[in-house]
Amino acid sequence: MRSMLKIESGCLRGKKVDTVKDMRTRYTAAIVRRSLANMVDFENKLCADICCGSGVVGFEMISNGAKCVTFVDTSNLSVATVKRNSENLSVDHSVVIIKNDARRFLESYNGFFDIIYSDPPYELGIVEDIIKRVHNVMNEESIFILQCSKREKPVDSILKNVRIIKERDYGDTFLLFFEKIRNL
DSSP states (O other): OOOEEEOOSGGGTTOEEEOOSOTTOOOOOHHHHHHHHHHOOOTTOEEEEETOTTOHHHHHHHHTTOSEEEEEESOHHHHHHHHHHHHHTTOGGGEEEEESOHHHHHHHOOSOEEEEEEOOOTTSSHHHHHHHHGGGGEEEEEEEEEEEEGGGOOOGGGOSSEEEEEEEEETTEEEEEEEEOOOO
16 A cells, blocks of 8 residues: 655645655655745745655645746655656646756756755755755745754854754754855
8 A cells, every 4th residue: 555645735735645665765744844834935936845755845835836846856766756746736847856866966956946945864964965055056035944853953164155044843853944145
């Protein structure tokens, strides 16, 4: 039997999303996804879901009005699952799927997003690498939202190009909101 998640908010609320058939994939809790939808205006925004897994957070963005979501993951299983989910939800016209390592994507992508969300695997050092590179895909109005373990909350010394503007605590999980540091 396939495991499913439900979209928590917006026009696709209640629709089901397939999960990735990989025990290493961890899912963003429903309460966190509902909170995101209440805190962030996705309407007509260009968004990215980096380390996307099944894509459930990106599909929440689309459900809440995002114009387009670029899904990025290094896993073939994740990429196939996002493609299948986008077709099942009939939102494939609002989706770009890129199979790439998050770090390489953030170094090579030639454009900007209004909202970037990332929920990288915990405690593999990827959180710090993403924080060091995310400014490359941000303009001065962009928001970067990072889901991370409390044990991986970034230290000030790596915050050279972005700064934390808001944080939310969900047990062992933090949602951290960043803005790009403006050049003087």
